[in-house]
Amino acid sequence: MKVLALYSIKGGVGKTAAAVNLAHAAARDGRRTLLLDLDPQGAASFYFRVRPRKKGDVARLLAGGDHLQRAIRATDYPDLDILPAHLSFRRLELALDAIKKPHARVRKLLKPQRRDYDLVVIDCPPTLTLVAESVLRAADLVLVPVVPTVLSQRTLEMLEAEFDEQKLDPARLWAFFSLVDRRKTLHRDLMSTLPQQGATHFCRTCVPASSDIERMGLAREPVACFAAESAGAVAMQDLWNELSTRLS
Amino acid sequence: MTPYAFTIPPGSDLPALVADLAGGLHVAPPEARRSRVRYFDSFDWRLHRAERTLRRQDGTWDLQILGDGQLLARAPARPGPWPRFAADFGADSPLARPLARLLGIRALVHLVTAVCRIESWDVRNEDQKIVLRVAAETFELEKPAAGEPLARLILMPLRGYEEHLQTAARAAAARSLAATTSPLLDALLCHGGLTPRSYGPGFQADLAPDQSALQAFVTISRTLLRAMRQNEAGLRADLDTEFLHDYRVAVRRQRSALGHFRGVVQDQALAPFAARFKQLGRLTGPLRDIDVDLLERERSLGLLPDHLRPGLQPRYERLLASRATELNRLRRALAAPDYREFLAAWRTFLADPPQGELAEVPLHTFASARLRKLHQSVLRDGRAITPRSPDADLHRLRIRCKKLRYLIEFSRSLFPAAVVDELLVHLKGLQDNLGEFNDLSVQQADLTAALAAPDARGPARLAEAAALGGLLTVLAGRHREVRADFSRAFDDFAAPTVTRLFTRLYDLAEDVSA
Numbered sequence: 001m002k003v004l005a006l007y008s009i010k011g012g013v014g015k016t017a018a019a020v021n022l023a024h025a026a027a028r029d030g031r032r033t034l035l036l037d038l039d040p041q042g043a044a045s046f047y048f049r050v051r052p053r054k055k056g057d058v059a060r061l062l063a064g065g066d067h068l069q070r071a072i073r074a075t076d077y078p079d080l081d082i083l084p085a086h087l088s089f090r091r092l093e094l095a096l097d098a099i100k101k102p103h104a105r106v107r108k109l110l111k112p113q114r115r116d117y118d119l120v121v122i123d124c125p126p127t128l129t130l131v132a133e134s135v136l137r138a139a140d141l142v143l144v145p146v147v148p149t150v151l152s153q154r155t156l157e158m159l160e161a162e163f164d165e166q167k168l169d170p171a172r173l174w175a176f177f178s179l180v181d182r183r184k185t186l187h188r189d190l191m192s193t194l195p196q197q198g199a200t201h202f203c204r205t206c207v208p209a210s211s212d213i214e215r216m217g218l219a220r221e222p223v224a225c226f227a228a229e230s231a232g233a234v235a236m237q238d239l240w241n242e243l244s245t246r247l248s
Numbered sequence: 249m250t251p252y253a254f255t256i257p258p259g260s261d262l263p264a265l266v267a268d269l270a271g272g273l274h275v276a277p278p279e280a281r282r283s284r285v286r287y288f289d290s291f292d293w294r295l296h297r298a299e300r301t302l303r304r305q306d307g308t309w310d311l312q313i314l315g316d317g318q319l320l321a322r323a324p325a326r327p328g329p330w331p332r333f334a335a336d337f338g339a340d341s342p343l344a345r346p347l348a349r350l351l352g353i354r355a356l357v358h359l360v361t362a363v364c365r366i367e368s369w370d371v372r373n374e375d376q377k378i379v380l381r382v383a384a385e386t387f388e389l390e391k392p393a394a395g396e397p398l399a400r401l402i403l404m405p406l407r408g409y410e411e412h413l414q415t416a417a418r419a420a421a422a423r424s425l426a427a428t429t430s431p432l433l434d435a436l437l438c439h440g441g442l443t444p445r446s447y448g449p450g451f452q453a454d455l456a457p458d459q460s461a462l463q464a465f466v467t468i469s470r471t472l473l474r475a476m477r478q479n480e481a482g483l484r485a486d487l488d489t490e491f492l493h494d495y496r497v498a499v500r501r502q503r504s505a506l507g508h509f510r511g512v513v514q515d516q517a518l519a520p521f522a523a524r525f526k527q528l529g530r531l532t533g534p535l536r537d538i539d540v541d542l543l544e545r546e547r548s549l550g551l552l553p554d555h556l557r558p559g560l561q562p563r564y565e566r567l568l569a570s571r572a573t574e575l576n577r578l579r580r581a582l583a584a585p586d587y588r589e590f591l592a593a594w595r596t597f598l599a600d601p602p603q604g605e606l607a608e609v610p611l612h613t614f615a616s617a618r619l620r621k622l623h624q625s626v627l628r629d630g631r632a633i634t635p636r637s638p639d640a641d642l643h644r645l646r647i648r649c650k651k652l653r654y655l656i657e658f659s660r661s662l663f664p665a666a667v668v669d670e671l672l673v674h675l676k677g678l679q680d681n682l683g684e685f686n687d688l689s690v691q692q693a694d695l696t697a698a699l700a701a702p703d704a705r706g707p708a709r710l711a712e713a714a715a716l717g718g719l720l721t722v723l724a725g726r727h728r729e730v731r732a733d734f735s736r737a738f739d740d741f742a743a744p745t746v747t748r749l750f751t752r753l754y755d756l757a758e759d760v761s762a
Contacts, residue, residue, distance in 0.1 A: 049377035050408075073408030076370075076378040081407055220376070 001114040002247040005122040005139035007132065009155045013145045014178040016043040017213050017223075018236070019123035022143075024222035025240035026247075027080035031118040034072065035082045038092065038131065042085030044123045048075045049220050050084045057088040059095045064109050077222075081117075089125070096130045103130075107138035119247060128162060136168060141246060144200070145178035145207070148190035153197075160198050174246075176203040176239060205238040251316070252417055254425040256399040262367065262384050265401070268423065269382060269416040270371045278367040278384075285387075286361045287433050288330075290354035291482055291491065293445045298350050301433050302343075304330070305364075311343055314431045321346055332356060332487070353543065355488035360436050362387040362398075371412065379409040380416060385432075392440040400435065401425065447478055449494075451501060451657045461614040462607035465509040466598050468658050472502045473594065484579050489539040492578075496536055499528045504654040508618055511606040521597065524590050531581055535574040537690070538567050551722045552715060559715030562708060563698060615659040616754045622652045623750050630678075630738045635731075639689060642734065646682035649675065663753050671753070674746045681730060681737035688727040695720050 006019040016039065023035040037044040042052045050073050060067045072081050096102040110120055124135050136142055144159060146152045156175060163170050181187050195202035207213075210232030212223050219226045223233045256262075267275055285305040289295045295302055299314045304325055311321040321342040331337050332355045334347035364387050371380040381404040388397045401420070405413040420427070428435065437444055453471045455464050475498035482491035503525045506518060545564060549557045581587060606614065629645050653675055660668045699716050740746070 049375040051375065071408075074406035 001110070001117055001120065002140045003110060003120045003122065003138050004243065004247055005124055005135050005142045006145070007124045007135065007142050008126055008144055009128050009158060010152065011126045013147050013152070014207060014213070015126070015145050016047070016123050017216060018143070018145055018178065018207065018239070019121050020044050020047045020216070021222050021224065021236035022240050022243070023080060023121040024077060024224060025237055026119050026121070026244070027077055028224075029240070029244060030079065032079045032116060033081070033119045033121060034113060034117045035080065036120060036122045037082060037085040038089060038135070039123050039125045040085060040087065040089040045082060045084035047216055047220055047222070048082055050075065050082055052085050052087060058086060058092050059098070061086070062095050062099060062105060062109070064112070068109060092125070092131050093127070093129050096134060103134050103137055106134040110138055128158070133166065136163070136166065140172065141243065142173050143243070144173070144175040146175045146194070147179045148177055148187040148194065150190070153190065153194060156198060156200060160200060170199045171201070173199070174201045174203060177206040179209040180206045181209050203239060203242050205235055205242055207235045207239065208232065210235075251405065252403040252413065253428045254401045254420050255428050256384065256401050256425065258396060258399070260399075265423070266369050266382050269403070269419045270380070271412070271415040271419065273379065273412070274372045274376070276370045276372065278369045280365065280367045282363065282365045284361065285364050287359045287436070288356040289359055290351050291357050291487070292354065292447055292449055294350055294352070294354060296433075296444050297448070300350060301431075302347070302356065309337070309343055311346055314433060317432065330356070330358070353488060354490055357482070357487065358391070359442070360389065360433075360440055361391040362389045362436055379406060380404070380412040381406070382416070387436060387439070389436065389440050392442065394440050398435060398439040400428065400432075451654075453658070453661065455611055455659065455661050457610065457612040457662050459611050460607060461509060461512045461609045461611055462601065462603060464611045465505065465512050466601065468505050469502060469598055472498045472505070473591070473598075477591070480582055484582060486575060489543060492532060492536055492539065496529065496532050499525055499532070500650075501654050503529065504651050505658065507651065508655055508658070511604045512614070513607070514602040514604050517597070517602045521594055532578060535571065535578055538571045538574060540687075541567055541694070542571070548719060552718050556715045556718050559711035560719070562712050563716070611659070612662055615655070615662060619655060619659070619750070620754045622648070622655060626652055627742055627747075630742060633734065633738070642682055642685055646679070646686055649679050649682060653679065667749055667752055671746065671749050674741050678737045678741040681734055685727070685730045685734070688723055688730060692720060692723050692727065695723070
C-alpha cells in the first residue's frame with residue numbers, strides 16, 4: 001500500500017480538487033483507494049456527497065482500530081472509499097499533541113489498511129504543524145500544488161526546509177503547477193525557472209485554471225465524471241499517469 | 249462486502265419490489281444489460297473444490313472466488329475454440345498460471361450456459377449519494393436446459409451505509425422473499441439439475457460397520473461401476489488423459505475388491521466377471537503407458553544434454569501415432585455390444601448376487617481380519633527383501649501394498665479419519681518408492697526395446713540411438729538410487745508407531761464387533 005499526501009501551506013491552490021480527482025483516477029486504474037479527508041472544511045467529502053460524520057471525535061479516531069474502520073464510507077465509484085471529514089478535525093493538532101509519538105501516529109493508523117487498500121490519498125489541512133509532520137512522515141510521496149506566483153515559490157522553499165529539518169527524503173517531495181493560466185507572462189516565466197531552483201521534482205503535467213474543475217462543487221463529482229474531455233479532466237488523468245509508477 | 253441474495257418468485261413486479269426495498273429513498277430508473285454467461289471446470293471439479301470459478305462472459309474470461317464472485321484474474325477471450333488446458337490461454341495470459349496451478353493436467357469442461365439479464369438500480373439519499381445498489385438477475389439456462397428461469401435479487405451493500413441494507417433486507421423478509429446464500433454457480437447448477445463436486449478423486453462410499461460383507465461388496469462395486477461409467481464419455485472424446493487413468497483405477501479397485509471379498513459372493517459366479525475386469529485392465533494398459541510416456545516428455549528431455557534431445561523426436565512421433573491407434577481400438581471396444589452387455593450383466597448380478605459362505609459376516613469383522621492379514625503379509629514380504637533380492641520380489645510387494653491401500657480406502661468410513669489419513673501417508677511413502685522403481689523398470693524395458701527395433705536406419709536412427717542410450721544411462725542410475733532407498737521407505741512404514749496405528753484399526757474393528 002502506498003500513501004500519497006496532497007499538501008500545501010497555502011489554501012486555495014487546487015489541493016482538494018487534485019486529491020479527489022487523483023483518487024478517482026487511481027480507483028479507475030484498478031487501485032483499491034482510500035481518500036482521507038483530514039481538512040476540517042470537508043471539501044473532499046462534499047465532492048463525494050458524503051456528509052461529515054456526527055458521531056465520534058478525533059481523539060477516538062487517533063486511537064485507531066474499530067473507530068477508524070467504522071468511519072470509512074464507500075463513494076459512488078468502485079474501489080474508492082473515503083474517510084469523511086469531521087468537525088473535530090479542527091482539534092486534530094491538540095489530540096495529536098496529547099498522545100505518545102505523535103509524529104508516527106498517521107503511519108501507525110494506516111498500517112492496518114494495507115489489507116483493504118492499495119493506495120491512500122490524504123487531503124491534508126493547510127498548516128505546517130504536528131498534523132502535517134505526522135502526514136509527511138507517513139507519505140511515500142508528498143505532492144504539492146504550486147500556483148506559479150512568487151509567494152508560492154516561498155512556501156515551497158519553506159516546505160523544502162521542513163523536509164530538511166525533519167530529515168525526510170527530499171526525493172519524496174514532488175510538485176505540480178496548478179491553476180495555470182498560460183496567458184499570463186508571470187505564470188510562463190515562473191514555470192520555466194521554478195523547477196530549476198529547488199530540490200523538488202516538478203511533474204510535467206500542469207493543471208490549468210479550469211472552469212470544469214470549479215464546477216465540481218456544483219456537480220459534486222470528480223471532473224472526469226461530468227466533463228471527461230475537458231482540459232481539467234485530461235490534466236488530472238495525465239498527472240495520475242505520471243504518479244502511478246512512482247506509487248506502485 | 250458480501251451481497252445479500254434472495255430468490256425472486258416468477259412474475260414479480262420488480263420496480264415495485266425495488267421501490268419497497270428502498271424504504272422511500274430515491275430510486276433511479278434501472279440500467280439493464282444482457283449477456284451470455286458460461287461456466288467451466290475440470291471434470292473432477294478442481295476449481296470448485298478450490299472455491300474458484302471460471303466464467304466466460306462479455307468477451308472475457310474471469311477467474312473468481314466461488315463465494316462472493318471476487319475477481320482474481322481476467323483475460324480477453326480470443327476467437328476460435330475455447331481453451332481446453334490452462335496452457336491454451338497463452339503463456340502471457342494472467343489466467344495461465346493460476347489455472348495451471350489449479351487444473352494441473354486436467355482439461356476444462358463446459359458446465360453451464362445461461363442467458364443472463366441484469367437490471368440494476370441505484371438507491372440514493374437526499375444528497376443524491378448512492379447508499380445501496382440493487383440488482384435483479386434473471387438466468388435462462390441453455391445448457392443444461394431448464395424450464396423456468398432462475399431469478400435472484402441481489403442487495404449490494406456500500407461500506408458505511410449498512411443501515412440501508414438492513415432496511416432493504418427487512419423489507420425483503422416482510423415480502424417473504426427467500427434468502428439464498430448459495431453462490432451463483434451453485435444456484436445455476438442446482439437449477440439445471442447438476443450437483444457440484446459430484447465426481448472426485450479417491451474412493452468415497454459410506455459403509456456402516458454392522459452391515460454385512462455382502463452389502464458392502466455390492467455398495468463398493470456399484471460405486472466403482474458408476475466411476476467407470478462417469479469416465480467413459482471423456483475417455484472416448486479424449487478430453488484429457490485422466491479420464492482413462494480414473495477409469496483404470498476404478499477397474500483396478502474393482503479387481504482388488506473381487507479379491508478382498510473372496511468367499512462373500514459365490515466364487516464360481518464371480519469368475520467370468522473377474523476375467524472380464526482383468527481383460528479391461530489389459531485393454532486399457534497400452535494407451536495409459538503411452539500417455540505416461542508423453543506426460544513425462546519434458547522431464548525426459550530435461551535429463552538429456554541439449555544436443556541429444558532432438559534424437560528423441562522420432563520416438564515421440566511414433567508414440568503419438570500409436571496413441572491414435574490405441575485410442576481408436578479402445579473407443580471401438582467401449583462402443584461394442586459385448587462391453588455394454590457385460591456392464592448390464594454386472595449390474596444385474598449386483599442386484600442379487602449369489603451368496604458365499606462369508607456373505608453375512610459383519611463388515612467390521614471381515615475388514616479387520618482382512619486388514620490384519622494383508623498388513624502382516626506386507627511386513628513379512630518387505631522384511632524378506634535384501635539388497636540382493638530380485639526385482640520380481642519388489643514388484644510383488646508393490647501389488648500387495650496397492651491391495652492394502654484399496655482395502656483401507658474401501659473401509660475408511662469405519663475408522664477415525666485422522667488415523668486412516670496418517671496411515672495412508674506412511675503407506676504412500678512406501679508405495680512411491682516401489683512405484684517409481686517399477687516405472688523405471690518399465691521405462692528401461694521400453695527404451696531397450698526401441699533401441700532394438702529394426703525399422704529405421706541412417707543418421708536419424710543414430711541420433712535416436714544416442715538419445716535413447718543417454719536416457720537409459722540416466723534411468724539406470726536413478727533405478728539404483730531408488731532401489732537403495734527401498735530399505736529407508738520400508739523401515740518408515742514398518743516403524744513401531746505406524747504398526748501401532750494399524751493395530752488400533754484392527755482393535756477398533758474388534759471393539760465394535762465385541
